[in-house]
Amino acid sequence: MTDLSQYLPILIFLVIALALSGIIVFLPMAVARLTGTHNPNSDKLSEYECGFPAFEDPRSQFDVRFYLVAILFIIFDLEAAFLFPWAVSLDVTGWAGWLTMMVFLGELAIGLAYAWKKGALDWE
Template sequence: MVDLEQYLPILIFLFIAVGLSALFVFLPMGVARLTGAHKPDAEKNSEYECGFPAFEDPRSQFDVRFYLIAILFIIFDLEAAFLFPWAVSLDLTGWPGWITMMVFLGELAVGLAYAWKVGALEWE
């Protein structure tokens, strides 16, 4: 037979964690309603950076160029993430590491030039 008293500290920890999580979620919402900070209007409900209104039919069509710009941003963000460790470890990798990174940067430059040429970066 398993001694269930050993699980009491875990249960107490779980109850405290759930209670604190609920407190951190619902307390600010309640304080905002009580103090009057929760006053939605057209300006607060308007789109911010998404590119299309937030309260429309979810099946509505919108321009695919938004996704192209987002994908290009992610690609160049990852490029920056790869450049820092490469620069730190360049003394260990030497010329092979430098040549490999130049090939990588060249591929990205060709991709950017292609996207620029076909007009993927143009926004109307």
Template sequence: MVDLEQYLPILIFLFIAVGLSALFVFLPMGVSRLTGAHKPNAEKNSEYECGFPAFEDSRSQFDVKFYLVAISFLLFDLEASFLFPWAVSLQFTGWEGWIGMMIFLGILAVGLAYEWKMGALDWE
């Protein structure tokens, strides 16, 4: 027979965790309703993520510069994440690992110079 008293601390912990989670979610919403902070107007409902108003026609042209910069950031950020494991394992990889990473960083530098030259990083 299983002694269920062993699970009482876990059950208490779960009740406290669910209660605090609900408190952190619903308390700010309730306070904002009571204090009058929830008064939508045209300024609050304006676009804030992409920087341009929504368009009606799906075939209309818009500037993709924001997306190019975001994709470039993601690419270079992801590639920079390879530097930490390389630095940690450099004592095992030796000169071959160091030369390989210098080639990798050279390719990144050429890519960055190309983006810079083509004007992908210029914001107008």
């Protein structure tokens, strides 16, 4: 049989976190109802987009370039996130770590050149 008492601090932490998040979420709503500031009307419930009603269907398709830019951003953001731990641990990984990172950076450079050549970075 295992001793589950070592998990008690984690359980206490989770209970406190859930209680605090519940208080932060639900206390303002309760105070608004009790003080009378909760007064929904058509103006408050209408959609808001730069001061005028939406003129397109909200389910319209986005241009694929939005997704390409987002994917490229994530890729190069992760590249930067990988560079910091690599630089810190370079003395431990040695030449094998350096060579592996150079291969990784080379692949990213080829990918960037490919995206650039295909026009994924051009914005009209």
